[in-house]
Amino acid sequence: MSVKQSMIFGVTALLLVLSGAPAMSEEKSKQHIQIAEIVVDPAQLDSYKSAVAEQIEAAIRLEPGVLTLYSVSNKENPSQITVFEIYRDREAYLAHLQAPHFLKYKATVEKMVKSLKLIPVDPVVLGSQAK
Structure with missing residues (x-):
């Protein structure tokens, strides 16, 4: 995997994790x-x-x-x-x-x-x- 592909993969993974955080907080608040x-x-x-x-x-x-x-x-x-x-x-x-x-x-x-x-x-x- 190239450095560019690694960076794209890393950023994508980070965005997925961060986008799940509000959903978990929302679930707990319910x-x-x-x-x-x-x-x-x-x-x-x-x-x-x-x-x-x-x-x-x-x-x-x-x-x-x-x-x-x-x-x-x-x-x-x-x-x-x-x-x-x-x-x-x-x-x-x-x-x-x-x-x-x-x-x-x-x-x-x-x-x-x-x-x-x-x-x-x-x-x-x-x-x-x-x-």
Whole structure:
């Protein structure tokens, strides 16, 4: 390959990479991201954990618009649960709310959950090695 061909190839490759950057940013800006702060009745914590595990497993397996669901408990107060949620877009989130496994989860935990606060967030930096 001549120097001229190498330069043309390099510039073309750079333009392709740069033109993809706005598309990726646009895609991320469409995502629906929120945090759910949940307080569970401590006497029902094991049952809650079982129900949320079943719901998250089904959502990740069955719903292509559900990108990330992490549920964690506070070490000092395990009945305080935080769920980090990322959906492809708002429509995927709304579809998730109507999914049979989510409706089952809501009915199951209705009397276990003492409070629920949904906090919409914007990403600053998201990083993961999980596949």
